[in-house]
Amino acid sequence: MSPFLSTLFKIAVFSLFVGAGLSFVNISAEDILGSVGLSPLQLWIYMLEFRDWAIPNMILGAFIVVPVWLVIYLFRPPRAG
Structure with a gap:
């Protein structure tokens, strides 16, 4: 796999784990956006x-x-x- 695709895959997997962790503690994307006024x-x-x-x-x-x-x-x- 090319280094670029490998990096994209790692970022996607890490983002999935962080998103699952935030979801586990009941933090949503709307909550984060709302805290910055969007x-x-x-x-x-x-x-x-x-x-x-x-x-x-x-x-x-x-x-x-x-x-x-x-x-x-x-x-x-x-x-x-």
């Missing part, structure tokens, strides 16, 4: 607004980053071995 609906709206902002900016940045990366990759000296 509701689940407000959090969902913020996530959608972030998505609507991030995707166009990622595409815009890719117009510069991808060609620069490609030029650097093509002119890099070959690796030994």
Whole structure:
């Protein structure tokens, strides 16, 4: 398994155990959100607004980053071995 997928799996398993522990002591996601002044609906709206902002900016940045990366990759000296 790749290191990235392995790390994602470990984070998912650890999150499951922490969530189960919090559930065991009767702490819910709504309780934690409420302590910082958010509701689940407000959090969902913020996530959608972030998505609507991030995707166009990622595409815009890719117009510069991808060609620069490609030029650097093509002119890099070959690796030994």
